[in-house]
Amino acid sequence: MSLWRGRFKEDMHPLVKNFTFSAEIDKELFNYDIEGSIAHARMLAKCGIIKEVEVEKIIKSLREIEKDIQDGKIDFSKKEDIHMAIEEELIRREKDAGEKIHTARSRNDQIALDEKLYLREKIKTLCSTIHSFQLTLLDIAEANKDVTLPGCTHLQYAQPVSLAHHILAYFWMFERDKGRLLDCYKRVNVCPLGAAALAGTSLPIDREYTAKLLAFPAITENSIDTVSDRDYVVEFLSSCSIIMIHLSRFCEEIILWASPFFNFLEIGEGFSTGSSLMPHKKNPDVPELIRGKTGKVYAALISLLTIMKALPLSYNRDMQEDKFLLFQAADEVKLSLEIFTQLMKNLKFNTQKMRQKAEEGFFAATDLVEYLVTKGVPFRTAHRIVGKLVRWCIENKKDFTCLSLQEYKKFSPCFEENVKQRLSLEECVKNKNSAGGTGKKSLEIQIKHAREKLEIQHESFSLQAR
Numbered sequence: 001m002s003l004w005r006g007r008f009k010e011d012m013h014p015l016v017k018n019f020t021f022s023a024e025i026d027k028e029l030f031n032y033d034i035e036g037s038i039a040h041a042r043m044l045a046k047c048g049i050i051k052e053v054e055v056e057k058i059i060k061s062l063r064e065i066e067k068d069i070q071d072g073k074i075d076f077s078k079k080e081d082i083h084m085a086i087e088e089e090l091i092r093r094e095k096d097a098g099e100k101i102h103t104a105r106s107r108n109d110q111i112a113l114d115e116k117l118y119l120r121e122k123i124k125t126l127c128s129t130i131h132s133f134q135l136t137l138l139d140i141a142e143a144n145k146d147v148t149l150p151g152c153t154h155l156q157y158a159q160p161v162s163l164a165h166h167i168l169a170y171f172w173m174f175e176r177d178k179g180r181l182l183d184c185y186k187r188v189n190v191c192p193l194g195a196a197a198l199a200g201t202s203l204p205i206d207r208e209y210t211a212k213l214l215a216f217p218a219i220t221e222n223s224i225d226t227v228s229d230r231d232y233v234v235e236f237l238s239s240c241s242i243i244m245i246h247l248s249r250f251c252e253e254i255i256l257w258a259s260p261f262f263n264f265l266e267i268g269e270g271f272s273t274g275s276s277l278m279p280h281k282k283n284p285d286v287p288e289l290i291r292g293k294t295g296k297v298y299a300a301l302i303s304l305l306t307i308m309k310a311l312p313l314s315y316n317r318d319m320q321e322d323k324f325l326l327f328q329a330a331d332e333v334k335l336s337l338e339i340f341t342q343l344m345k346n347l348k349f350n351t352q353k354m355r356q357k358a359e360e361g362f363f364a365a366t367d368l369v370e371y372l373v374t375k376g377v378p379f380r381t382a383h384r385i386v387g388k389l390v391r392w393c394i395e396n397k398k399d400f401t402c403l404s405l406q407e408y409k410k411f412s413p414c415f416e417e418n419v420k421q422r423l424s425l426e427e428c429v430k431n432k433n434s435a436g437g438t439g440k441k442s443l444e445i446q447i448k449h450a451r452e453k454l455e456i457q458h459e460s461f462s463l464q465a466r
């Protein structure tokens, strides 16, 4: 019988049990629930609410329960939730002391605590997973500084760029992702325990002490807000969704580049799949699945936003639905990052093909405009001149390199012999040395900054994320 059935005459309808019970899902939180209970019990003893000997018994039993759960010895299928399951088990093993564990506590503050402890750990591991991924990206960038790629806007020829530059674009996206997670961590890292059901308690508890035991630097200020709040889960899911945007865009490019229509790279065989019907197939299922899982992670965010949107204060059972969403999204994001890191290590870039494609499509057009600008031609005029030059080349089936100086001069007297030097692919890439640009010098600086970021974090990361 449930611990709270004192006021009921009738048993719970079996349908209601099935409908309301969540232990099979939230059992994932068992070790956080136990850590929280141990800290709570210690605080109760320190405040003279329960006896020292009782705490010792409680802790001993909780540790045994923890081990039994780890060993799969506890059946959660008939348990209401993880908190009830553990409390019932504690009382079964340690009747008198066990009956005191829930003093000055509610499942409402308890679940917020469990989730926050869970998230502290998940955020830390996710950040270090991103860190490893970024290291891989940096290595790939360093190995491909001199590879030229047709840079696109609208998936049309735009300007040639270094492959390293393109890869590093993703490095910085994931750098922001870590920043978002660590920012979310600050709000996760505030202890909710002691808010009780919603109003606090008349018992002389010491919330600061519990927080200290659980390494929280602060406690929540308002007990009603504490048990109503799921912002920290929403923030985490939105950070996860943004990570998935980035992964999905990267996957999309890998899929396109692996297609024979681009042929910019080959995915390692270990990371490819075949067809049950067509014997020749080699498919990019891994990046496709990551792209697909993005939908699931967004769905978790949208679901929780919708669940929370009209809830009156304070706790409502609707909020229980957050766990499945949270666990699933956290796992999918981590797994996607890990497998994608390995996939990246198993790519073979077809650098010749990239270069060949980079040479198509009037790649130097913008460079010619900038050339004219350096000769004093106003930008808009220069743009028009080169636009006409491109038109003429298309109509006469020529490209920039096969025009004589006389032909150039027909479009503008400002063209001089040295215009020819501006037309090579290398030149176009090399000289874009504005900060953050694709030029060699800028790229070296960018790589240096990226390495520094990772090194600084490597030292301070565990501190920040404590």
Ligand code: ARG
Residues within 6 Å of the ligand: 022, 026, 081, 107, 108, 111, 315, 317, 319, 320, 321, 323
């Ligand atoms: N299983 C619940 C949840 O996940 C725990 C809190 C239940 N509180 C309650 N008053 N029924 O949100």
